[in-house]
Amino acid sequence: MAGTLLAPPSGIPLERLVQMAVDRGYTAQGEMFSVANMGKLAQEALGCQAELLCGGLGGPNRDRVLRHLVSGHPLLIPYDEDFNHEPCQRKGYKAHWAVSTGVLLGTQAVPGLGYSEDPELPGLFHPVPSTARQPPSLPEEGSPGAVYLLSKQGKSWHYQLWDYDQVRDSNLQLTDFSPSRAADGRAYVVPAGGVRAGLCGQALLLSPKDSSC
Template structure:
């Protein structure tokens, strides 16, 4: 191999790897979700296996979403981008486009989203989808509505208070954060007939359903966990539904730390309680013209 003449300047460094943008970024993220996403869930279940009630049958269903790490207070917009990948739109909106529309409509100033109603309107505009704003908390009929939505293979956006490990906690809204739920793990009592489900080869008692799945008798559900992602980690998390519901139900106050940081934030007239407490956003593709 020839050497450069003595005293010659060193060769220039190799060019940096190309930065993925727009459609390229989405394609790479979807490939990651399709391969590593399910492996991530399996490893999560292996770690948590000992905590599951062995007297129940467990049903897992999930439509993997790609991961995207937020920069600054963009948790809601990042969660929306992740959820949008499940809507199978002809053209996917980039995070940059979502941020730009949110700024232009006055929904955000720093990337924050303190209004679930604004989140629903933003989703419909950037993804040309249908967004349902759910109010009144995540219990009762709303819980059944959310589970059937996830069973259909559709994404759900949930505001909650984020703990240091990213799990839901109770901080009165001071740590308000957004996550996307794309699946669930259900503990079923009795002997429910799990049609078209496959029992896991490594974990007996765990059954896999492929969304959309409509054969589940929800009356048999004894325990519920949500499979969720949020913008501060690439990995799925498994959260107790009750833990999520309780965190969502106590989002009432704006963080004093944010109020004193000198920045402008867009908060609805009724505050965090009006914008986020007891709210969730359900997304689904808009009906085709022949179906409308």
Template sequence: MAGSLLALPQDVSLERIVAVARERGYTAHGEMFSAASMARLAEEVFGCQVELLAGGLGEPNQSRVLRHLISGRPLLVPYDEDFNHEPCKKSGHKAHWAVGAGVLLGVPSPALSPDYEEDTELKGLFYPASGKPPPPLPDPPEAIYLLCKQGKSWHYQLWDYQQLCESNLQLAQLAPSRTTDGRVYVVPPGGVLAGLCGQALLLQP
């Protein structure tokens, strides 16, 4: 999903991604409990640049994440997935990866710069002006939602930024069901807490 947002010269199949991850020892069954391994995998299979963020999605990282998304580049973020695919807090027992593809900011109208253009059909909805560098962030946004997608869902959803931030920050444990299912998973030193908690990836060509 992230690769499709990078305008790659050719598509990289899911089979190829999983094969490389297995060859490198990043995964055994498709699991990915290390953000650092996910970053190396993305760099290898997509030929892209990846910035690994630590310390969560709040400030000082929040401004970088929002600017990254406004510029049209994908975010990869681990979180706990609820029954409806939205973020929840299950201590890492429902840990999954999601791709962020965009951002919706709620701002007072006087806060917008002329670098934003209003949608022709939906009044009050503004986009960065085409053909120009990404405009500055409205300061401060009164509401922040990310346009995200999880691999088991057909559709993008709008997720509250703070909920995703909180979900990402509490990833701490491997699900008990995984420890008793008879399979061996690739878990980094320090476990899920060290591998995923408070981490996210910014991908760019």
């Protein structure tokens, strides 16, 4: 997912990524219950920087995440996946990974120079590539419906717009290992401290090695 933004156009084959993770002891079945290990894998496989974000996606981390996305860099997020791939809250029983590659911001003012209005959707503005522009003003935390992440779960064919607060809340409640997985007789790699220590309130900010973001 994120590899298409950070690696050559051909990307990195999924089979190669899984085999690398198995060889390094990060996974047994393709699962990944450690954000730290996912960061190590991303750095090795994609040759990128991977900043581990702790403490959730809210509070002081919110602006950091949004500015990272506005800069054009991807975010990797563990979350509980609902039947339609959107975030839900299942205590970590449905823990999966998603990549966010963009953000939709609801603002009070029309953006300044460096943005163009969509020809088909009045009121929707896009940054103009290779044009100097001021970063958009970020909506205040708690503003309903003001921030959406352009996100994709690994098994989905399509990107979706997810409410930022729903993603934040799903990420913050990843605490328990699924009982059905625990009883299926298969081996899994779970870090010391369990799902809570490995995933809860954590995410990865990925960027090219030569980026200052």
